[in-house]
Amino acid sequence: MAPKSNSKVKRACEAMEVFGYTEEIVKPVLRNLLNLYDKNWKLIEDENYSALLESIIDSEESKERQKSLLEDEPEEIEPPLKRSRLCSQRNHSSPAKHDPCPSADTCTLELQSPSKQKMDGFTTESYEAEDVELKPLLLKDYQGKGKKQSSSEASPVSTLSNDMVVLSGDDMEGPCNLSPHLTIKQKGDTSLSYPALLPKRRLHFDCQEEPNVVGSSDASNNGALVEYDLSDTMPLNVPFSDNLPDFDVPVAVAPSDVSRRIERQDLEFLNSEHLGIEGNEKGVTSSSQLDIASSQKGDVKIFFVYKPYSSSNFRPPSLDAVLKRMEEKYMKSYRISQPGFSLLRLMENLCECYLTAGTKARPANGPSAGIESQKLHPVGVRYDAANHELHFAPDISNGSFKLSNLIKVSPQIPKFPASGNRDIVCYMMNFNGTKIHGAEKDKTNKVLKLLAPSTMKNSLVVQKNNSSPGLPSSAYYFEDITNGQEEHRVSLINEFSHEIVPVFKYIPKNIIFQNAYVKFLLARISDDNCCSNCSEDCLSLDIPCACAGETGGEFAYTSGGLLKEKFLENCISMNREPQRHGLVYCQDCPLERSKNNSMSGVCKGHLVRKFIKECWHKCGCSRGCGNRVVQRGIAVPLQVFMTAHGKGWGLRTLEDLPRGAFVCEYVGEIVTNTELYERNTQTADERHTYPVLLDADWGSEGVLKDEEALCLDATSYGNVARFINHRCYDANLVEIPVEVETPDHHYYHVAFFTTRKVNALEELTWDYGIDFTDHSHPVKAFKCCCGSELCRDIKSLKRARK
Numbered sequence: 007m008a009p010k011s012n013s014k015v016k017r018a019c020e021a022m023e024v025f026g027y028t029e030e031i032v033k034p035v036l037r038n039l040l041n042l043y044d045k046n047w048k049l050i051e052d053e054n055y056s057a058l059l060e061s062i063i064d065s066e067e068s069k070e071r072q073k074s075l076l077e078d079e080p081e082e083i084e085p086p087l088k089r090s091r092l093c094s095q096r097n098h099s100s101p102a103k104h105d106p107c108p109s110a111d112t113c114t115l116e117l118q119s120p121s122k123q124k125m126d127g128f129t130t131e132s133y134e135a136e137d138v139e140l141k142p143l144l145l146k147d148y149q150g151k152g153k154k155q156s157s158s159e160a161s162p163v164s165t166l167s168n169d170m171v172v173l174s175g176d177d178m179e180g181p182c183n184l185s186p187h188l189t190i191k192q193k194g195d196t197s198l199s200y201p202a203l204l205p206k207r208r209l210h211f212d213c214q215e216e217p218n219v220v221g222s223s224d225a226s227n228n229g230a231l232v233e234y235d236l237s238d239t240m241p242l243n244v245p246f247s248d249n250l251p252d253f254d255v256p257v258a259v260a261p262s263d264v265s266r267r268i269e270r271q272d273l274e275f276l277n278s279e280h281l282g283i284e285g286n287e288k289g290v291t292s293s294s295q296l297d298i299a300s301s302q303k304g305d306v307k308i309f310f311v312y313k314p315y316s317s318s319n320f321r322p323p324s325l326d327a328v329l330k331r332m333e334e335k336y337m338k339s340y341r342i343s344q345p346g347f348s349l350l351r352l353m354e355n356l357c358e359c360y361l362t363a364g365t366k367a368r369p370a371n372g373p374s375a376g377i378e379s380q381k382l383h384p385v386g387v388r389y390d391a392a393n394h395e396l397h398f399a400p401d402i403s404n405g406s407f408k409l410s411n412l413i414k415v416s417p418q419i420p421k422f423p424a425s426g427n428r429d430i431v432c433y434m435m436n437f438n439g440t441k442i443h444g445a446e447k448d449k450t451n452k453v454l455k456l457l458a459p460s461t462m463k464n465s466l467v468v469q470k471n472n473s474s475p476g477l478p479s480s481a482y483y484f485e486d487i488t489n490g491q492e493e494h495r496v497s498l499i500n501e502f503s504h505e506i507v508p509v510f511k512y513i514p515k516n517i518i519f520q521n522a523y524v525k526f527l528l529a530r531i532s533d534d535n536c537c538s539n540c541s542e543d544c545l546s547l548d549i550p551c552a553c554a555g556e557t558g559g560e561f562a563y564t565s566g567g568l569l570k571e572k573f574l575e576n577c578i579s580m581n582r583e584p585q586r587h588g589l590v591y592c593q594d595c596p597l598e599r600s601k602n603n604s605m606s607g608v609c610k611g612h613l614v615r616k617f618i619k620e621c622w623h624k625c626g627c628s629r630g631c632g633n634r635v636v637q638r639g640i641a642v643p644l645q646v647f648m649t650a651h652g653k654g655w656g657l658r659t660l661e662d663l664p665r666g667a668f669v670c671e672y673v674g675e676i677v678t679n680t681e682l683y684e685r686n687t688q689t690a691d692e693r694h695t696y697p698v699l700l701d702a703d704w705g706s707e708g709v710l711k712d713e714e715a716l717c718l719d720a721t722s723y724g725n726v727a728r729f730i731n732h733r734c735y736d737a738n739l740v741e742i743p744v745e746v747e748t749p750d751h752h753y754y755h756v757a758f759f760t761t762r763k764v765n766a767l768e769e770l771t772w773d774y775g776i777d778f779t780d781h782s783h784p785v786k787a788f789k790c791c792c793g794s795e796l797c798r799d800i801k802s803l804k805r806a807r808k
């Protein structure tokens with residue numbers, strides 16, 4: 007490689023070293039990117055190497071996931087021979103040390119055993135640097151605005167009123183002359199005044215957020231530490247050769263969550279007089295604070311405290327300027343791409359967590375000594391029947407607390423039919439290593455039955471008192487079957503039996519099995535298939551960009567993130583009445599071929615379906631572009647539950663959903679039809695999820711190869727969609743193909759959208775398109791219990807009529 011490229015490589019390595027990535031990690035990914043981008047360095051260097059950073063994060067996650075897939079492989083399942091990485095998601099079960107948590111929405115703060123000291127007449131509590139971790143951007147953002155401050159000046163704020171927690175960035179090195187402090191103010195609590203030190207160059211990211219959950223499941227698992235080096239002394243001797251190992255470049259953008267935005271007008275600027283702060287340190291001319299966010303009732307607030315010195319040319323920026331800068335950085339550097347992402351929301355969450363963590367929940371019939379004697383975790387869980395909310399009290403047993411132990415779940419537990427004074431007491435049963443003990447208890451808290459330990463985490467049993475006849479005495483509840491891999495937790499509840507979750511590995515994005523031909527190359531995306539000249543949000547353009555080409559020159563989505571009426575109607579109609587939309591026939595149908603190579607059957611015809619085309623990496627628009635919906639992942643709260651009508655597990659929404667809303671993708675292993683056929687014949691007796699057939703170039707003149715006729719099998723590896731049951735004809739979900747990474751139609755995403763308004767707790771269903779009379783289908787048809795008046799399973803209808 008030419009010397010010029012060498013210095014570019016060095017610079018790229020240096021840029022990544024800031025995030026803690028070594029040359030060994032950077033170079034293979036860089037090489038791959040260079041190949042992918044036809045050695046176009048600009049694409050790599052743009053936005054401070056954000057493409058490179060993103061790829062590294064993905065590759066690290068990919069390695070972790072590959073590792074855990076291999077480790078966790080269920081014994082009876084033949085290990086996939088090739089599982090190529092398609093996409094990126096955080097894997098909370100195996101935290102990547104260097105993961106700067108790109109999709110972070112929530113800042114998790116861990117405060118542990120403070121050491122007390124007196125300061126200006128107040129008792130203050132300092133935290134060890136390692137114990138207090140904070141988003142680095144808070145500091146970075148200020149970093150460029152000042153000069154270095156000597157460490158002697160960098161004392162914690164001592165002049166604040168005694169109801170604040172102060173986290174100071176005093177140990178920062180680099181061109182910084184001010185001491186930004188993050189202040190959490192708690193109204194009316196005079197016991198708290200915590201000047202705390204930020205770790206020197208050691209900052210913590212945590213990244214789990216959902217509207218109904220305050221805090222995250224376990225920071226020790228989910229968080230990732232980032233060594234944050236602000237010095238300029240990176241080694242420059244970075245040899246770079248062309249023989250770097252091959253590496254699959256990740257292709258997906260991590261989703262993030264839409265957060266409620268606090269109106270900026272709701273925020274106030276507070277100056278030093280408001281807060282009673284005076285310049286009391288040598289050289290300090292004045293000090294002031296910026297109120298960033300507050301909890302809903304305003305009882306906790308966050309401030310930036312800045313103390314300009316006489317020699318400083320720092321002028322306090324406006325709140326808007328700070329937020330804009332921060333949000334831009336988050337979107338670019340940390341892949342927070344959901345429209346409406348708000349840093350204020352993030353800050354507000356921090357305030358809420360701080361407040362709630364310090365507030366002991368009142369257990370309705372709190373965890374008793376009995377529970378502790380059975381060595382169950384003493385975390386109290388209270389179910390507020392009136393509001394259908396679970397309250398988890400924080401664990402303060404060891405003298406410290408973690409915000410991550412505090413979870414408020416609403417309304418994860420379904421509303422039980424009203425029957426008098428039904429109070430529900432829940433007990434958290436986990437944390438006995440990896441095993442859980444569950445217990446059924448009576449109204450007086452007496453343990454009736456200990457349930458067998460299971461290997462599921464975060465499980466609890468919901469005891470229902472005063473159960474009416476017909477209702478079970480307990481329900482089995484599992485907090486998050488995704489293991490933190492989705493932005494929203496997906497809970498599971500079984501009110502009808504103690505059948506535990508089927509054995510499968512949760513994956514948030516598709517993986518390739520063996521022979522499937524799936525190749526993502528930016529070079530394959532032509533100018534007609536992307537919008538490189540766009541910026542920001544494509545939906546706001548007067549003339550739709552090239553990415554609307556697939557949907558007839560109009561984007562499929564509205565600015566509110568729903569599908570446009572006409573497009574949705576067309577998709578529903580195609581699924582319900584394929585014959586009306588015309589079928590194409592193959593001369594040599596790969597589906598038929600896959601069934602029996604020696605005796606190919608006649609092609610039964612294929613529908614040429616409507617596709618959504620989403621903007622992607624080669625597009626110029628921002629990650630918050632409204633034409634990126636499915637790639638961001640699940641955005642609605644879902645729950646797996648045991649159905650009452652013989653269908654096994656099902657999926658339901660916990661929130662009302664409007665018509666045309668994206669629910670989830672069908673995720674599984676990408677297999678060829680031949681591979682699927684082999685799987686199904688080998689394991690004919692086992693219960694299978696229903697595979698989804700992907701389109702190929704049906705009807706094309708050439709002969710379609712086996713590896714181009716693909717489908718998704720979610721039996722062993724899948725996401726929530728594997729629980730969606732079938733309903734004939736009038737299902738409330740419709741599956742729509744979505745093209746993201748590649749313009750060909752061999753591989754694409756299959757996404758579920760609502761066909762009508764769906765009420766909270768309603769089961770989500772999808773018409774599998776089963777022909778109940780087709781006995782040659784690779785998956786044996788089941789006896790349909792969909793209950794639809796338009797059920798196609800004649801035998802079922804007959805059974806029902808008897």
Ligand SMILES: C[S@@+](CC[C@H](N)C(=O)[O-])C[C@H]1O[C@@H](n2cnc3c(N)ncnc32)[C@H](O)[C@@H]1O
Pocket residue numbers: 508652653654655656693694695696727728729730731732733788789790791792
């Ligand atoms: C994709 S899975 C759905 C989740 C499944 N119910 C479970 O418990 O894991 C498909 C399987 O669910 C069952 N199923 C789905 N819809 C059904 C229906 N309408 N009637 C009866 N069984 C159904 C069948 O066993 C089918 O093979």
